[in-house]
Amino acid sequence: MRLLLFLILLAAPFTAIRAQQPQSAIKALLAKQTASWNQGNLDAFMTTYWQSDSLIFIGRKGPTYGWQATLDNYRKSYPDTTAMGKLAFNILEMKPLASDVYFVVGKWHLQRTVGDLQGHFSLIIKRIKGSWKIIADHSS
Template identity: 80%
Template sequence: MRFLLFLILLAAPFTGVHAQRSASAIKALLQKQTDSWNEGNLDSFMSTYWQSDSLIFIGKRGPTYGWQATLDNYKRSYPDTTAMGKLHFDILEMKSVASDTWFVVGKWHLARSIGDLEGHFSLLIRKTKGQWKIIADHSS
């Protein structure tokens, strides 16, 4: 019993370090999204999403399935940098739900000359093939 307790106590600091590294990587992913959006580069913005037909994006018009369909919707809704504006995220909550999966809640704001937009989002982000990718996005 003491040996088991010793192992748990020994592993605890490494678990914390792993969680901190994961949180930092996810914040970097969201920063890449912000930077790509603000450069008007939707292809780079979409590189943070899981390139799969199983990606799900839920917006005001309901769910969209698949990476390509999500990119197509973005391109239709934001055809140029005027429509895109400048993106800012506020992360409200980040929770690890498994060693390779995080749940993120935040607020988004688009500053635009044609009128600002804002709302909230929830993301499910998973590490696949060594990279963190958004696998589900609910933005409203």
């Protein structure tokens, strides 16, 4: 019995570390988004999204389907660095839905000379071929 308890206690830190690895990777993905946006680089920003026609982005005008359509909307809404401003995220929740799928809720804020924007987002992020990608984004 003592041996079993010892093995359970020994394994507990490794289980906690494994649970944190996806969260660290997802935080890194969001940090990459922030850095790319703040450099005015929409192409690099979009590498965090699943490059698929099945990507869904839901914004104030409703759903957009597909990676290219999402990029086109970003380019139309944010044609230059003045319109883009400086992006900041605040993660409120990060919950695993499966070992390779996470649900993330947070706040976003754009500081801009033409007027700040802010809102909330919910993301579904999935590990695809070893990389974490946003497969669904609802930002309002």
